[in-house]
Amino acid sequence: MGLEAKISVLPYYEIKHPEISRIRVFPTPEEAAQAAAEEIIGVVRVNPQAAITYATGDTVIPLYENLARAVKEGRVDFSETSGFHLDEYYPCGPDINEYPHGFVAYLRQRVFTPLGIKNANEMNGLAPDPEAEAKRYDGLLSAKPIEIAILGIGPWSAETQTGCHIAFNESGTPFSEKVHVQTLDPVTLMRDRQERGQDSPERALTQGVANILEARRIFLLAYGEKKGQSLREALFGEIGPQRPASALRLQGQKVTLFIDEAAASQFGKL
Numbered sequence: 001m002g003l004e005a006k007i008s009v010l011p012y013y014e015i016k017h018p019e020i021s022r023i024r025v026f027p028t029p030e031e032a033a034q035a036a037a038e039e040i041i042g043v044v045r046v047n048p049q050a051a052i053t054y055a056t057g058d059t060v061i062p063l064y065e066n067l068a069r070a071v072k073e074g075r076v077d078f079s080e081t082s083g084f085h086l087d088e089y090y091p092c093g094p095d096i097n098e099y100p101h102g103f104v105a106y107l108r109q110r111v112f113t114p115l116g117i118k119n120a121n122e123m124n125g126l127a128p129d130p131e132a133e134a135k136r137y138d139g140l141l142s143a144k145p146i147e148i149a150i151l152g153i154g155p156w157s158a159e160t161q162t163g164c165h166i167a168f169n170e171s172g173t174p175f176s177e178k179v180h181v182q183t184l185d186p187v188t189l190m191r192d193r194q195e196r197g198q199d200s201p202e203r204a205l206t207q208g209v210a211n212i213l214e215a216r217r218i219f220l221l222a223y224g225e226k227k228g229q230s231l232r233e234a235l236f237g238e239i240g241p242q243r244p245a246s247a248l249r250l251q252g253q254k255v256t257l258f259i260d261e262a263a264a265s266q267f268g269k270l
């Protein structure tokens, strides 16, 4: 390849929104994930001790693959960063054989180990007293300003008018909530059954909207038409607990959305 410089230019456009500062739209999820990874890498290069909150789920898998590749190639070092867990089913333990849907197992496998993060802060989904565990985890978060919160968004149901969760903050959860025990919305449980083939516990531990809004930067990734419908509710529906992701509009200057054209195609159909 010689000394030829390889510059990759990502084709994308931005959608203007009154509250959210950046909505970046890419032709494909892969390109959106690559762009999000590059922004995160840029932040970690400037602040090698950054504390980062990591969502789990399908959407963020390509993002984490990009980050793992960059670490392998020696382009960035995450070893001094701190990793934070966004949410966890309750009860749920780290043993992937016993709890194949668990988020601790996911994070260890896709984030903490491949990125070499030494300070990984996990929620204990088997804690005998989940309320006490929520308090403990909230204490950990208060001690470290979060540089980036990486999020996905949950499904929206037109029928029940519930959904578009961030972390496991379901419709009706006050924006003032910190880490807490959450009863999962039937829309989430049905998504888990239909799309993941799992019977999830009915409760979870989750960072609250208030924790998420404290992060310096919030990156939300969403792809496909269904996620576009969730985003449409969050971005253009009424701001309030019925649409948890609408809370991001209260701190919109911190927020970047990385989405694909299929998701953006839903915004026109209000």
Ligand code: F6R
Residues within 6 Å of the ligand: 054, 055, 056, 057, 058, 059, 060, 086, 087, 103, 151, 152, 153, 154, 155, 165, 166, 167, 168
């Ligand atoms: C997971 C989480 C959830 C997911 C959301 C989307 O840690 O916090 O809010 O981000 O349910 O999940 P996927 O990406 O699987 O569609």
